[in-house]
Amino acid sequence: MPEIHEVSTLTSKGQITLPKSIRQALGVDTGGKVAFDLRGDEVIVTRVVTEHEDPAIGAFLALLEADLRAGRHIQALPDDLAKTMLASIDHPVNLDDDIAGEVAL
Structure with a gap:
């Protein structure tokens, strides 16, 4: 997977927008799910593969x-x-x- 560096702003509700380049690299579209894993001071974002993506x-x-x-x-x-x-x-x-x-x- 290519290295991509993007920055998002945290809203007052604790929400961020996943940048388009990241969504595309992960293959995540509207309704898709992502997982967040905290490792030290880094957050790893991965696509959640569901049994039925249809x-x-x-x-x-x-x-x-x-x-x-x-x-x-x-x-x-x-x-x-x-x-x-x-x-x-x-x-x-x-x-x-x-x-x-x-x-x-």
């Missing part, structure tokens, strides 16, 4: 977590959907393939 998956998992914490129970999948999913487990998927048939949204 914002749609992250939002879905957050929704599920909120429902579970609120005590709402998730209903079982319909049998036909569960069987189709289980039958597809060992089949490779190419997300760039065209979808065959009609899709109802």
Whole structure:
């Protein structure tokens, strides 16, 4: 990783803006997470790699977590959907393939 020296100003709320060059070098974008480690008088900033970086998956998992914490129970999948999913487990998927048939949204 290239050496970069940037300076940020601490706000009255204890916040700083992570400089663009640092965000780019770490590969962190809006909603990304960083960790701060204090080592002596230095702070080391690293990107936190989450299990699901896809914002749609992250939002879905957050929704599920909120429902579970609120005590709402998730209903079982319909049998036909569960069987189709289980039958597809060992089949490779190419997300760039065209979808065959009609899709109802």
